Amino acid sequence: MPELPEVETFARSIAGGVGGEALVSSTSSGLRYVKESVCEVEDIAPGTVIEGYRRHGKALFLKLSSGRWLYIHFGMSGRPLVFDGDEPPYTRLRLDFEGRSLSVQDPRRLGGVGVLDSPEDYLLPRRRGPDALSVGREELLSRLKGGRAVKAALMDQSLIAGVGNLYADEVLFQAAVLPRRRVDSLHEEERAAVHEWIGRALRASLDAGTDLSRLPEGMMLRVRSKDGTCPRCLIPWSVGTVGGRTSYFCEGCQR
Numbered sequence: 001m002p003e004l005p006e007v008e009t010f011a012r013s014i015a016g017g018v019g020g021e022a023l024v025s026s027t028s029s030g031l032r033y034v035k036e037s038v039c040e041v042e043d044i045a046p047g048t049v050i051e052g053y054r055r056h057g058k059a060l061f062l063k064l065s066s067g068r069w070l071y072i073h074f075g076m077s078g079r080p081l082v083f084d085g086d087e088p089p090y091t092r093l094r095l096d097f098e099g100r101s102l103s104v105q106d107p108r109r110l111g112g113v114g115v116l117d118s119p120e121d122y123l124l125p126r127r128r129g130p131d132a133l134s135v136g137r138e139e140l141l142s143r144l145k146g147g148r149a150v151k152a153a154l155m156d157q158s159l160i161a162g163v164g165n166l167y168a169d170e171v172l173f174q175a176a177v178l179p180r181r182r183v184d185s186l187h188e189e190e191r192a193a194v195h196e197w198i199g200r201a202l203r204a205s206l207d208a209g210t211d212l213s214r215l216p217e218g219m220m221l222r223v224r225s226k227d228g229t230c231p232r233c234l235i236p237w238s239v240g241t242v243g244g245r246t247s248y249f250c251e252g253c254q255r
């Protein structure tokens, strides 16, 4: 599932691939519209230009020259592709420009779309927390409280937006905190390490182009698999369900 680094990378590829180009036509099929959408994708006027983007957590808003915003959620399996020629398989959203086109491929069709007057029209009713890449330490730590499992808290998009299952495991591995630990049991140093590693883990993935095999040595997501081992102590990963999601952790290194 695309998390923050993947969506940021998608946004950059869309802006680099079709940004500034004049739209010829647009169609969507099979993606669910958010209820705040003011019109359909097909209603975006020819000649409209994508002028930039705003990303908040895993939600992407393309800034249109009309003043409106095209919202895209990539769901479990969505990804954009700039193409020239035959339409790629599983295209659910297609924007045609002079000479090239943008497809959003989504085999499982769990993504979403909408044309919005403002990103806030989508974000505010859903009470999204601050974006995980830019959340300040004090802001995060003031929100990180209560008795639930720390991993569940990190994945709660109303606490911070953009961290999902994979990056939560990495953050907690690096902070040496077990995913099932209660938030209110964390020491000050552990809380500080959690904040630090949210930024470091997300930026490391962005720097690696979200190719997890290119992450620096010592990171969990390079080797997060059933037959993988902890890069520090070399014992096999423990696997369990925390917050309803499959979680990897090291019983030797995390407390």
Ligand SMILES: [Zn+2]
Residues within 6 Å of the ligand: 230, 231, 232, 233, 234, 235, 250, 251, 252, 253, 254
């Ligand atoms: Zn270990």
